[in-house]
Amino acid sequence: MSSAVVVSSENLDGQQQSSSTPVIPAAENKVNLLGMSRPELEKFFEDIGEKKFRAGQVMKWIHQYFVTDFAEMTNISGKLRAKLEQICEIKAPEVVHRHYSKDGTRKWVFRVGEGAGSLVETVLIPAEDKTGLRKTLCISSQVGCALDCSFCSTGKQGFQRDLTPDEIIGQLWMANYSYMEEVPVAERERSVTNVVMMGMGEPLLNYDAVLSSMQIMLDDFAYGMSKRRVTLSTSGVVPKIDQLAKDIDVALAISLHAPNDELRNELVPINKKYPLAQLIAACQRYIAKDGNESTRKHVTIEYVMLEGVNDQPEHAQQMIKLLKNLPSKINLIPFNPFPHAPYGRSSRNRIISFQKTLSDAGFVCTIRQTRGDDIDAACGQLVGQVADRTRRAEQWQKKVTQRQEILRTQG
Ligand code: SAH
Ligand code: SF4
Secondary structure, three states: OOOOOOEOOOOOOOOOOOOOOOOOOOOOOOEEOOOOOHHHHHHHHHHOOOOOOHHHHHHHHHHOOOOOOHHHOOOOOHHHHHHHHHHEEOOOOEEEEEEEOOOOOEEEEEEOOOOOOOEEEEEEEEEEEOOEEEEEEEOOOEEEOOOOOOOOHHHHHOEEEEOOHHHHHHHHHHHHHHOOOOOOHHHOOOOOOEEEEOOOOOHHHOHHHHHHHHHHHHOOOOOOOOHHHEEEEEOOOHHHHHHHHHHOOOEEEEEOOOOOHHHHHHHOHHHHOOOHHHHHHHHHHHHHOOOOOOOOOOEEEEEEEEOOOOOOHHHHHHHHHHOOOOOEEEEEEEOOOOOOOOOOEOOHHHHHHHHHHHHHOOOEEEEOOOOOHHHOOOOOOOOOOOOOHHHHHHHHHHHHHHHHHHHHHOO
16 A cells, blocks of 8 residues: 555645645545554454554554555564555545644644535644643544534534544644654654644543544553643533543543533533533542542633623632632633624733632633634634534524623623
């Protein structure tokens, strides 16, 4: 087999894209090894009558040297290579658009099925910190999302389908590969330092595929990432938070966005099923888990700042009460508007005073920098061209106007 990555020159904003990525003709019924965790790959090799240590060898070729052509796997016998070429492949999802921003942000749009509704995005955001240059990759877990948070453009798209493990890990593979397309195999090194499961979709509703992908991220035979540098973000699927605590040690972020049930029911509708008291208790259990505590000293609380909706002084006070027994770091996210979005972004002053209230109460509270605006890479703007969000957005617009009216009359 030649190679495995299909890169199209088509793109979504009419810009010509070029690629040196090799192309493979579509293979019928070949097993894709890209998304297999080590236990799965070991079983695969045993099933085909080979030794299971081959799993580690092949994983290194795929995830550390970014080799997709079995012919290049020089520590594997010619006979086994020929066998592998016949029955399997290493195939990342198809890139239909890529854009590298002036500020270093990179974005890829992958096609994972037929039609315009089958696109997912991945964004890489670089930042300097005390450990050097951090490159954080924001990975998608589903096409669309069923949970319909009122301020989220993915939610307005509805749910199409779960991503498969190869489509999830393929995003990390492709981002790393983008830095080394021209680099000889022996000199290749991974570039992505951090992963956040904060792209499209609710990762805990695609549990098995996300778990298996995160196992590959942590595996020393693959990306060998530190567990503190892999973060799963959830809107609060409580039973799955407990499951996650048992299965893997990664950092947890919670999309809170409202400090009381009434408001959260509106902004994050899954709150009706798992209200705040249950969510906070699940976070406390996650931290208290018997596993290695270094990952689990705190959870990150994400809070999108919506003008006149959840950014008032009383909301900050309610946050302080709500989180008083939960070791947490709070990240305030300036809202990223999208067409027909029924909200506005809180003013800079409002966000800073909200932050100050929380900091004064003893919380570590940061404000997320918005990056990659020139390529629509900011959170919540993934895959902008969405067909059916207009009606839902109009309904929300009405509710928000009513709420703003009430706030105004209350002074
Ligand atoms: N479904 C998961 C992960 C994906 S959303 C979750 O909700 O946590 C990733 C983050 O982006 C969440 O905190 C989400 O609330 C936030 N987000 C969604 N839409 C946004 C918008 N328009 N502006 C700013 N942040 C947004
Ligand atoms: Fe889904 Fe997260 Fe968007 Fe809510 S914020 S709709 S859970 S992707």
